[in-house]
Amino acid sequence: xxxxxxxxxxDSEIIDGIREGDNLAIQQLYQIHFPPIANMVINNRGSRxxxxxxxxxxxxxxxxxxxxxxxxxxxxxxTFLYAISKRLWLKHLTRGEAKYRKDSIDDYGESLAAEEVIxxxxxxxxxxxxxxxxxxxxxxxxxxxLYDFYIQGESMAAICEKFGYTNADNAKTQKYKCLQRLKKxxxxx
Amino acid sequence: xxxxxxxxxxFTAWADAYLRGELSHEDQLKFEMxxxxxxxxAELFAxxxxxxxxxxxxxxxxxxxxxxxxxxxxxxxxxTPKPATKVISLWDRLKLNAAVxxxxxxxxxxxxxxxxxxxxxxxxxxxxxxxxRRDMNTVKRNVNAQNAAIQNINNTKDNTxxxxxxxxxxxxxxxxxxxxxxxxxxxxxxxGADSVHLQNHKGESFKADIVFTNPEKDLAILHIxxxxxxxxxxxxxxxxxxxxxxxxxxxxxxxxxxxxxxxQGYLSSSTGYAGDTLAYQISIPxxxxxxGGPLLDKEGNVIGIISGKxxxxxxxxxxIKTKALMETLxxxxxDSLNGKNVVLNNKNLLQNLxxxxxxxxxxxxxxxxxxx
Numbered sequence: 001x002x003x004x005x006x007x008x009x010x011d012s013e014i015i016d017g018i019r020e021g022d023n024l025a026i027q028q029l030y031q032i033h034f035p036p037i038a039n040m041v042i043n044n045r046g047s048r049x050x051x052x053x054x055x056x057x058x059x060x061x062x063x064x065x066x067x068x069x070x071x072x073x074x075x076x077x078x079t080f081l082y083a084i085s086k087r088l089w090l091k092h093l094t095r096g097e098a099k100y101r102k103d104s105i106d107d108y109g110e111s112l113a114a115e116e117v118i119x120x121x122x123x124x125x126x127x128x129x130x131x132x133x134x135x136x137x138x139x140x141x142x143x144x145x146l147y148d149f150y151i152q153g154e155s156m157a158a159i160c161e162k163f164g165y166t167n168a169d170n171a172k173t174q175k176y177k178c179l180q181r182l183k184k185x186x187x188x189x
Numbered sequence: 190x191x192x193x194x195x196x197x198x199x200f201t202a203w204a205d206a207y208l209r210g211e212l213s214h215e216d217q218l219k220f221e222m223x224x225x226x227x228x229x230x231a232e233l234f235a236x237x238x239x240x241x242x243x244x245x246x247x248x249x250x251x252x253x254x255x256x257x258x259x260x261x262x263x264x265x266x267x268x269t270p271k272p273a274t275k276v277i278s279l280w281d282r283l284k285l286n287a288a289v290x291x292x293x294x295x296x297x298x299x300x301x302x303x304x305x306x307x308x309x310x311x312x313x314x315x316x317x318x319x320x321x322r323r324d325m326n327t328v329k330r331n332v333n334a335q336n337a338a339i340q341n342i343n344n345t346k347d348n349t350x351x352x353x354x355x356x357x358x359x360x361x362x363x364x365x366x367x368x369x370x371x372x373x374x375x376x377x378x379x380x381g382a383d384s385v386h387l388q389n390h391k392g393e394s395f396k397a398d399i400v401f402t403n404p405e406k407d408l409a410i411l412h413i414x415x416x417x418x419x420x421x422x423x424x425x426x427x428x429x430x431x432x433x434x435x436x437x438x439x440x441x442x443x444x445x446x447x448x449x450x451x452x453q454g455y456l457s458s459s460t461g462y463a464g465d466t467l468a469y470q471i472s473i474p475x476x477x478x479x480x481g482g483p484l485l486d487k488e489g490n491v492i493g494i495i496s497g498k499x500x501x502x503x504x505x506x507x508x509i510k511t512k513a514l515m516e517t518l519x520x521x522x523x524d525s526l527n528g529k530n531v532v533l534n535n536k537n538l539l540q541n542l543x544x545x546x547x548x549x550x551x552x553x554x555x556x557x558x559x560x561x
Contacts, residue, residue, distance in 0.1 A: 018253075021256070026256060026257060027263075027264070055261075063250070128243065132250070147248070151244070172202060176198045
């Protein structure tokens with residue numbers, strides 16, 4: 001009883017840690033959850049490198065679910081991660097040249113839920129990657145101006161000084177142009 | 190572009206101020222009113238807000254991913270098994286040659302052994318498996334023999350006859366499997382028995398009948414047949430029918446001497462002596478007298494029955510799997526049971542107890558099996 005409780009506690013500590021960007025939580029996640037998933041991949045014709053990729057993608061699924069803000073763990077974290085990894089690995093195996101019978105490590109039931117989570121993840125992930133590309137394609141000083149203002153929440157006055165604009169209106173116009181350019185790149189893709 | 194002379198840039202700046210919480214309460218309301226009155230701007234605001242959210246999410250995502258990659262790198266640096274070295278790849282290439290050479294070597298070794306008559310001698314040697322019943326008379330008989338020798342000095346009358354008449358006397362362990370008095374031990378313990386007595390750690394002794402034996406699986410089912418034995422309420426442990434995993438923490442209680450002795454170890458292989466799939470190899474120090482003792486996992490499930498060990502190999506003991514016990518129980522003919530059915534306990538009372546408390550609870554159900 002007491003052991004299960006502490007497992008649950010560890011699970012929720014990891015989830016809170018990921019939400020807050022705590023590196024210790026990510027380390028703990030690796031320590032506890034990577035080995036069984038690596039075994040699953042390696043025992044099903046995967047290499048250790050492939051296991052690492054699958055696990056990283058699984059963690060990204062978890063991260064995106066947590067960032068969505070409505071993540072409630074309905075099972076143990078291990079169960080969730082394992083189901084997702086298994087599904088991702090199966091997808092990998094059935095994609096392209098890897099020949100492997102799908103049902104051999106597949107059992108129905110849980111795989112459907114995992115499939116839904118992954119589809120949702122891939123959709124959102126594509127959107128975020130597109131934004132990341134747009135930001136990277138924006139160039140300076142636009143990227144930093146937008147970053148400072150929208151992400152860091154810095155004041156227009158501070159930005160004005162940092163970039164040496166002679167008056168606040170110029171800075172504001174520049175910022176607006178940058179935002180419009182970003183939107184253009186983002187929506188064009 | 191919007192109404193009331195507000196262009197898109199001005200509106201966006203206003204919206205930003207609103208989102209950043211820079212407006213007074215009054216101005217906030219004004220902004221909300223303006224959006225309510227201008228659906229086009231409300232739409233623009235919703236889009237702008239969603240866009241900024243995506244931007245923030247993308248930014249934290251790429252931060253997280255960068256962190257994750259660093260941590261993953263550090264983790265794998267520490268935990269990755271060393272890559273195959275050149276020696277190994279050389280081995281890969283020469284494997285076939287080595288295999289052929291080995292095959293020739295093996296053939297020549299065995300043909301030499303055969304030619305020199307080694308196998309004829311070998312047949313006489315006994316197996317290296319040793320069952321773990323205890324010969325309780327050894328010490329006594331030695332003492333008796335000494336006494337006899339001493340007496341012979343004083344008295345020429347031959348009294349060694351008594352010693353010859355004395356029957357063999359073995360001891361081992363057994364444990365209860367049902368609350369109505371069925372007990373399991375090894376077949377090799379009770380083979381050739383005239384009578385079997387079970388003694389618990391409190392010193393109470395009960396007479397038992399041999400109900401069924403299965404020499405092949407080395408199991409014997411006994412039933413306590415003694416007026417002083419009262420049916421007990423329940424047995425604290427359950428029987429785990431599935432195979433347990435290698436590396437599992439296991440323990441046993443047995444009677445290698447007249448007091449109960451605890452032994453602890455791990456499950457070292459999922460097959461027993463000579464690849465027997467109905468047994469486990471375990472690493473627990475066991476001695477003659479441990480035969481028939483229960484093998485339990487950390488939750489207090491019985492997973493096997495201690496049966497023997499391999500001579501000359503340290504820490505290689507064997508236990509018959511619970512599966513074999515189940516098969517044996519199922520094969521008992523109904524008329525051997527005299528209407529007393531074998532109903533196994535399915536409620537584990539040991540599960541969340543500490544090891545010492547588990548032992549306290551279960552030792553009432555482990556017996557010395559005394560065979561005359």
